[in-house]
Amino acid sequence: MMTKTRSRPLKGTPLALIEAAERLFGQHGIENVSLRQIRLEACAGNNSAISYHFSDREKLVRAIWQHRLPELDKARRQLLDRIYEQGMQQDAHMVLRALIMPNYDLMDSGGVHRYAAFFRHALRWQQGTAIRNSQLHVTPASSEALALFHALRPDVPPELLEYRLRYGACTFFDMIFERDVAIAAGQSVMSEKAFLAEGIGMLEAICFRPSQV
Template identity: 70%
Template structure:
């Protein structure tokens, strides 16, 4: 199949997408074989991954396509609330609209599998390009990015996008580490404090003044 379906994934295709998300999040995009994904998904056909998705890049695109409807619906709610409350210049609110929908996606065990995947996908050599094409495919995401750019009109959109990509990678590393600590019974920062710290870190990284030359 050369094109991703326009309808939600079902059956084996869904099992492969969810297995890939788990394994990519745990080990990295390039450190997981397509065979491992097939086995994780309990797919009997040895060619299941290549049949449904052709290759690794299309599988990464499929994970984003699978998650995008829920992410966009939540981001729409957040952007609309920002505008209704006149908080367009509130950095925490704007950055929250960009990253908190991702954070809020949890599996049945309350683990942030998508956030774990996301941190590797943005570091993967093709990941930033794929993510940029997905991000602007939905109006809510585009509006959230426009609000973000407007916070620092003195900084170029390219530099702001660069900062956001690397800042979010770090933020999702923090989420992954927190989930691991919770699973091991270690003490963690309360969720509210943790999110405030993460958004504060993002603000410090992303909204620095324009560099002087």
């Protein structure tokens, strides 16, 4: 089920700052955007708006996740329930869909994957993975999906599996971002069905290859 974000919040509010940061971080990278740019994007007239509400860049990234994670975990729970109902806990494709599709399905009102664009940079940011991992306790469906993911290949060290998932997901989210850019430019792209099959199939190949360690 596709999920679209609500229309833009009131100018200058904390939510406007969060969504402005998500957009700009997704386009340019977390370290390549100034807090002033975010404030202007959110139409916040107060020069200290970000420091007042979030203190610094790291807390702003945390706030983006706090804003998005409940909705993402709800969608992930639905996919997990379907996996259990169909007895597909050992199906790698379905488990990866449970991990990836909630991020993909979260779009803005124009059908652009703003969160996926942000997430690709957040995973690469030095503090990003640690921040996200620290919030797993508030996303039980995510923890459960990761447990199913690890159970698929008990012969591969857990840290190696997570390393593969992290960088494989980054590549997949890069593909999503580039597809959105191509669509906006009026360029032809592969169908969504073919695109998702290619992306998830690629991720499966990256994650579940035999361990060389």
